[in-house]
Structures are given as structure tokens and as C-alpha cells.
Amino acid sequence: MHMKTHLDCIPCLIRQALNAVRMVSADAVQHASLMRQVLHWAGEMDLQQPPPVMAQRIHRQLRTITREEDPYRVAKAHQNHMALRxxxxxxxxxxxxxxxxxxGVRLAIAGNVIDMGINGHVTEADLRQSVNQVLDDSFSGDLNVFRAALSTARxxxxxxDNAGEIVFDRVLIEQLGTERVTLAVRGFPVLNDATREDAQSAGLHGMVEIIDNGSDAPGTLLEQCRESFVRRFHQADLVIAKGQGNFETLSEETRNIFFxxxxxxxxxxxxxxxxxxTHVLGQSGAMASCGKPAVVSEM
Amino acid sequence: MHMKTHLDCIPCLIRQALNAVRMVSADAVQHASLMRQVLHWAGEMDLQQPPPVMAQRIHRQLRTITREEDPYRVAKAHQNHMALRxxxxxxxxxxxxxxxxxxGVRLAIAGNVIDMGINGHVTEADLRQSVNQVLDDSFSGDLNVFRAALSTARxxxxxxDNAGEIVFDRVLIEQLGTERVTLAVRGFPVLNDATREDAQSAGLHGMVEIIDNGSDAPGTLLEQCRESFVRRFHQADLVIAKGQGNFETLSEETRNIFFxxxxxxxxxxxxxxxxxxTHVLGQSGAMASCGKPAVVSEM
Known part of the structure; x- marks a missing residue:
């Protein structure tokens, strides 16, 4: 189960499509062509689906019109490099x-600023600012509940979530204990979302088991993920999901997830x-059972 | 001649459509219905036309689905009342x-903050702030060129442009000399644009001649305006056009206009x-002749 797409998401998705096509192509004809296609889809979209379904469709079309398997490869390499520094x-x-x-939790959330759906040009200065901000600010979530869940998770x-951000995830994963962590990445390139290649760039290969979900959605649409991933998803003692895309697609799942x-x-x-x-460490469960946001205390 | 619609206008027009339908209706079915219609039109729109063409279409549809001839009547009455105070x-x-x-020029520009396409909820505090800001800030434009043009205009x-704003226009019009001014308003209600009714509410009837342009576009699409208006437009010694909508639809006209x-x-x-x-007193002519923005000096 997942969030629905709100009417407010529509102008934002269309703005994102325009940013994306400009990011990966200098051809004005391609810009207009993608926009017309996206507007057509948006006019007929199923609002019961979460926003990443439309984003997935946009980025598939982007790869088709640019004839690039991964139009964000250079940007992602830059982001990984920046974060590794x-x-x-x-x-x-x-x-x-x-x-x-x-x-570790704070830093992992700080890395979530590297999101090309929202901001195409995150600089090293932005990253440092995000780190400073997340360390200064209070964040919303109950760390003790998370700590308790971790204590029993095998x-x-x-x-x-994203390239670059995955280096920040590495810091938290080292803290969680690498031997019990499996890292899942997207199955195919989409936006600047982290793939197996990015996990390797971040130095996570050899450190943890890396699996991919078999999907090119910028989120986790379980019905589209490979069976082996879905099995691991249900069998894990604990799921940690990074970023808004994973939240939007999994927020109403009945299993316990920390977002x-x-x-x-x-x-x-x-x-x-x-x-x-707000920097959020949010727990599903409460959300899934009552259909409302979890009430999590301010730390 | 007029501006074209940029790809960047599209998400903005769609956001404006959503704001508009929420402003005039509480019915979620109407919200989704308008959005799907607007997305369909946007996917097929002629980008050679200026943005007010799409806005016109959106507001026609809004009047159809709400079955209201003037869904902004109450809002406009409030804006006129607020400005009259x-x-x-x-x-x-x-x-x-x-x-x-x-x-007078500064105040007329200050009134341009009352624009429901951009901000649905202008308060009296916003208005006062706009007045203070326009009086403090420098504005862009050559007042002496405007003064010289006025000195010979019979x-x-x-x-x-908009309701409420028209009260601010009244202050400038009184300064220009009411006997030589003809005020043109929209021919039919659209958004919160000023109609004959609003000109009357602002106390401009009996003070100047009021004509309407015969069109329901939130701008001045000459090809849609009534013949008598177009004749007056071409015969006037000087045209003063308020607001972005009039600028977008007239910016590349060859006749001399002060925006x-x-x-x-x-x-x-x-x-x-x-x-x-920026608060702009801009002159056409330079724009029309070279297809680039006029270079107007900072005051």
C-alpha cells in the first residue's frame, strides 16, 4: 500500500519533467515533445497510484527520447565523488x-538533500550546509523506538535512495553493523536514484550484500519489484527506507518500516x-493501521 | 503582436488552474475534472499564443463547471472595498x-499586487506592504520619457487590470487629468480582472469615459476585442497598460505603449x-522593433 497522488503533485511533476528534460538534453524540440507527452499522461493519470509512478513514466520517456540508458550517469558520478570527499x-x-x-541517523537524513527531482544542482556547499543544519536542528522521530527495534533485528x-546520498547511508550502515545489513538499490537507472553501480562507487560492495529491486521506479513499487526482492522485503526483521520516493510508495505497508x-x-x-x-525518522505501522500519519514525538 | 508561451509557463498555468478551481468550488470532483481538462489542453496548446490564451480557456471552463457567470464577484467586491478604504x-x-x-505611477504599480492568478489571498496588510515597498524601492523605467509623452497626449x-488595483489606477488617472483619459476594462468577467462593474465600484464612472474591450481574456488579445475598442486603441495618442496580462498580450505591438x-x-x-x-514602467517600441526587451534606465 502507498500514498495517492494529490492534485497538488501534478503541477510539481510537470515542473520536474521540464527540469529533467533540460538537465539531460539541450534540444528544444525534445523539451516540448516530453512536455506534451507528460501533459497527456497527466490528463489521464490514475490518482490512486503514488507520485513515483508518473515520475517513472516520465523518466522512461526521457531515456527513450535521449536514447541514453542512464542520462544521469555523469551527474550521479559527480554526486558520489562529492559525497566521498x-x-x-x-x-x-x-x-x-x-x-x-x-x-548516523542525522547524517543519513542530511544526505537526502541530494535529490535531483527537487533540486538539480546540489553543490558541495549545499551538502555541507545540509549536514550542519541536520546536526543543529531537532528532528522528528523517536530514536529510542528505533534503537529498540535495532537491538533485536538480526x-x-x-x-x-539517491546517488551521493548513498555515501551518507554508508556512515549509518557502518554504525548499524555491516554484517546484518542488506542494501537494496533500484533495478535500473532512473533520475539520480542509486543503482548497483552507485553502491559500488560509494564503496559499499564487499562491505554489505547488495541486491537490486528489479524496478526502474524512483521509489519502491512492490508490485513491480522482482520476486527475490519482495521476499527479502517481507523476511527482513527491520526495513529502513530512505527518501520521499520510498516513503510515498511504502508509507501504508503493514510491515514495520523506519523512514x-x-x-x-x-x-x-x-x-x-x-x-x-523537517528531518524525519518516521515509523510505519501507526500510519498503516489508522490511515493517518504516525504521531511521533519531537526529540 | 504578443509574447509566446514558454514551457516554464505550463506548470505555472496548471498550478493557477488548481488554485482557481479551489477558490471558486469546494467540490473535489470539479477540481479533478478541471485539472484533467486543463492538462489535455496544455498537451495540445499552441505555444505561439501568449499565456493569457490558456488562462482564458481555463476560466471559461471554470465558469461552465461552476455554472457561475462571475465566480470571483465576491472576491472582487472585497478587493475594491479594501482598496477604497x-x-x-x-x-x-x-x-x-x-x-x-x-x-501616482508608483501607487498604480503597487496596486498590481492584487492578482489572483498569482496570489489568491491578498489582504489589506499585503496591500499596505506593497504600497510601502513601491514607495521605498527604486523602480525601473524612464519617468521623463513618460512625462514627455504625456505632455503632448490629447x-x-x-x-x-484587476479589481481593487483599479482604485490605485484611479489615483494615477486623477493625476493624468480625467478629461483626456478613457478607461478600458475587460468585456466579460475572468479571474479578478476589472470589468465595468468594478470600474463603477472604484468610483470611476462619471469621472472618465469607460469602455470595455469585448473580450474575456485576462489580457488584451486585440484579435478578440470588439472593433470599436481596437479603433480606440489605435487612435489614442498614448496607451497605458496595467499588469502582466496586458504586457504579455501587447508587449510586441508596434504602437507606443507604456506598461x-x-x-x-x-x-x-x-x-x-x-x-x-521589480516595479516596471516599461515602454514598448524598443521591444517591438528589435524583438528584445527595452533597455530602460534605473531611476
């Missing part, structure tokens, strides 16, 4: 923290009850 | 100004070369 600092921050788990499935993300739009703000910009 | 203050500011014409055609408006979006910012928020 910060890795020693991130680790140092973790080592000096009084509560390394909390610090195997953890960690759903990655780590930054609230990036008014629709998610209304859905979760947290203002735009 | 400020009228004594506006006049006092004009009387104490060292250059009353400049002050008849002036003043194209109004008074606030830059409200990135497309107009790029087109004019002025940042969003």
Missing part, C-alpha cells in the same frame, strides 16, 4: 558524537503533519 | 509628494531583463 569528515563527526547512532534491509527523509513538499508535509524541511 | 491615504501621499506624477487610453506592472514570474523576468519583484 566529505566521508572522512562525516566519520570524524560520528566518532566524536556522544550518541553515534543518533549522529537482518536489516536498507532501501537506498528516514527530509520533508520536501507541501503534500508530504500535510500527509505527515511535519513542516517542509 | 486606502484611497484617502493614497491621495494624501500623492498630495504631499514632491513629484505627484512619479508618486487622449490617453488606460487599460485596467506599468510588477514582475511576478521568472519568464517575465527573463523577457524584460528585470528580476522578479
Amino acid at each position: 566529505l566521508l572522512p569528515e562525516l566519520r570524524a563527526q560520528l566518532e566524536s558524537a556522544s550518541d553515534p547512532l543518533e549522529q 537482518n536489516i534491509l536498507y532501501l537506498a 528516514l527523509f527530509k520533508v520536501k513538499c507541501s503534500v508530504i508535509a500535510a500527509h505527515t503533519g511535519f513542516p517542509v524541511g | 486606502l484611497l484617502p491615504e493614497l491621495r494624501a501621499q500623492l498630495e504631499s509628494a514632491s513629484d505627484p506624477l512619479e508618486q 487622449n490617453i487610453l488606460y487599460l485596467a 506599468l506592472f510588477k514582475v511576478k514570474c521568472s519568464v517575465i523576468a527573463a523577457h524584460t531583463g528585470f528580476p522578479v519583484g
Whole structure:
């Protein structure tokens, strides 16, 4: 189960499509062609589906018209590289923290600023600012509930979100204990979402088992994922899902999931009850059982 | 001649459609219905036309689905009333100004903040803030060129923009000399654009001749305007056009027009070369002859 698409998502998805086609092509004819196609789809879209379904369709079309299997490859390589340069600092921050788990959670959420759906041009300065901000701000979520869930979990499935961000995930994963973590990435390139190649660039191969979900959606649409992934999803003692895309597609699943993300739009703000910009460690379950956002205490 | 619609206008027009249908209807079925219709049109739109053509179509559909001839009547009455309450203050500011014409121009531009396409909920505090801001800020345009044009004009055609704003126009019109001014309003209700009824509410009847352009576009699409209006448009010694809608539809006309408006979006910012928020007294002619924005000096 997942979120629905709100009418407010539509102009935003169309704006994202325009940003995306401009990002990967300089051809004005391709820009107009993608826009007309997206508008046509949007006019007929099934609003019962979550927003990543439309984003998936947009990016498939983008790959078709540009004839590029992965139009974001260069951007993703840059993002991974940028984040890797910060890795020693991130680790140092973790080592000096009084509560390394909390610090790891904060840093993992900080990495969620690298989202090309929302902002196509995240710089190293933006990244540093995001890190400083997440360390200064309070965040919403009950870390003790997360800590308790971790204490009994023998195997953890960690759903990655974006390239670059995945380096920040590595810092938290090292904290969780690499031997019990399986990292899941997208099955195919879509936007700047992390694939197996990005997990390798972030140095996570050899450190944890890496699986891919078999899908090219910028989220986790279980009905589209490969069977082996879905089995692992249901068998894991604990699922950690990064980013808004994973939240939008899994927020109403009945199994226990911890969502780590930054609230990036008014629709998610209304859905979760947290203002735009909030750093969230949110737990499913309450959301799934009552159909309302989980009430999580301010830390 | 007029501006074209940019691809960037599309998500904005769709966002405006959503704001508009929510403004005039509480029925979620009507919201979705308008959105699907607008997306369909947008997918097939002629980008050679200016943005108000799509806005016109959206608002026609809005009037059809709500079965209201003027869904903004109450909002417009409120805006006129709000602006009329400020009228004594506006006049006092004009009387104490060292250059009353400049002050009149500034106030007329300040009134352009009442634009329900951009902001559905302009309050009296917003209006006061807009007035203070326009009086403090420099504005872009050459007032001396405008003054010289006024000095020889025997008849002036003043194209109004929005309800409420028209009260601010009244202050400038009083300064221009009412006997030589003809005020033109929209031919039919569209958005919160000023119609004959609003000109009357603003107290302009009996003060100047009021004509309507015969069209329901939120701008001035000459090819849709009644013949008598078009004749007056071409015969006037000077045309003053208020607001972005009139700018978008008339910016490339070959006749001399002074545009008074606030830059409200990135497309107009790029087109004019002025940042969003700039108060502009812009002259056509230069724009029309070279196809580029007029270079107007900072005051």
C-alpha cells in the first residue's frame, strides 16, 4: 500500500519533467515533445497510484527520447565523488558524537538533500550546509523506538535512495553493523536514484550484500519489484527506507518500516503533519493501521 | 503582436488552474475534472499564443463547471472595498509628494499586487506592504520619457487590470487629468480582472469615459476585442497598460505603449531583463522593433 497522488503533485511533476528534460538534453524540440507527452499522461493519470509512478513514466520517456540508458550517469558520478570527499569528515563527526547512532541517523537524513527531482544542482556547499543544519536542528522521530527495534533485528534491509546520498547511508550502515545489513538499490537507472553501480562507487560492495529491486521506479513499487526482492522485503526483521520516493510508495505497508527523509513538499508535509524541511525518522505501522500519519514525538 | 508561451509557463498555468478551481468550488470532483481538462489542453496548446490564451480557456471552463457567470464577484467586491478604504491615504501621499506624477505611477504599480492568478489571498496588510515597498524601492523605467509623452497626449487610453488595483489606477488617472483619459476594462468577467462593474465600484464612472474591450481574456488579445475598442486603441495618442496580462498580450505591438506592472514570474523576468519583484514602467517600441526587451534606465 502507498500514498495517492494529490492534485497538488501534478503541477510539481510537470515542473520536474521540464527540469529533467533540460538537465539531460539541450534540444528544444525534445523539451516540448516530453512536455506534451507528460501533459497527456497527466490528463489521464490514475490518482490512486503514488507520485513515483508518473515520475517513472516520465523518466522512461526521457531515456527513450535521449536514447541514453542512464542520462544521469555523469551527474550521479559527480554526486558520489562529492559525497566521498566529505566521508572522512562525516566519520570524524560520528566518532566524536556522544550518541553515534543518533549522529548516523542525522547524517543519513542530511544526505537526502541530494535529490535531483527537487533540486538539480546540489553543490558541495549545499551538502555541507545540509549536514550542519541536520546536526543543529531537532528532528522528528523517536530514536529510542528505533534503537529498540535495532537491538533485536538480526537482518536489516536498507532501501537506498539517491546517488551521493548513498555515501551518507554508508556512515549509518557502518554504525548499524555491516554484517546484518542488506542494501537494496533500484533495478535500473532512473533520475539520480542509486543503482548497483552507485553502491559500488560509494564503496559499499564487499562491505554489505547488495541486491537490486528489479524496478526502474524512483521509489519502491512492490508490485513491480522482482520476486527475490519482495521476499527479502517481507523476511527482513527491520526495513529502513530512505527518501520521499520510498516513503510515498511504502508509507501504508503493514510491515514495520523506519523512514528516514527530509520533508520536501507541501503534500508530504500535510500527509505527515511535519513542516517542509523537517528531518524525519518516521515509523510505519501507526500510519498503516489508522490511515493517518504516525504521531511521533519531537526529540 | 504578443509574447509566446514558454514551457516554464505550463506548470505555472496548471498550478493557477488548481488554485482557481479551489477558490471558486469546494467540490473535489470539479477540481479533478478541471485539472484533467486543463492538462489535455496544455498537451495540445499552441505555444505561439501568449499565456493569457490558456488562462482564458481555463476560466471559461471554470465558469461552465461552476455554472457561475462571475465566480470571483465576491472576491472582487472585497478587493475594491479594501482598496477604497486606502484611497484617502493614497491621495494624501500623492498630495504631499514632491513629484505627484512619479508618486501616482508608483501607487498604480503597487496596486498590481492584487492578482489572483498569482496570489489568491491578498489582504489589506499585503496591500499596505506593497504600497510601502513601491514607495521605498527604486523602480525601473524612464519617468521623463513618460512625462514627455504625456505632455503632448490629447487622449490617453488606460487599460485596467484587476479589481481593487483599479482604485490605485484611479489615483494615477486623477493625476493624468480625467478629461483626456478613457478607461478600458475587460468585456466579460475572468479571474479578478476589472470589468465595468468594478470600474463603477472604484468610483470611476462619471469621472472618465469607460469602455470595455469585448473580450474575456485576462489580457488584451486585440484579435478578440470588439472593433470599436481596437479603433480606440489605435487612435489614442498614448496607451497605458496595467499588469502582466496586458504586457504579455501587447508587449510586441508596434504602437507606443507604456506598461506599468510588477514582475511576478521568472519568464517575465527573463523577457524584460528585470528580476522578479521589480516595479516596471516599461515602454514598448524598443521591444517591438528589435524583438528584445527595452533597455530602460534605473531611476
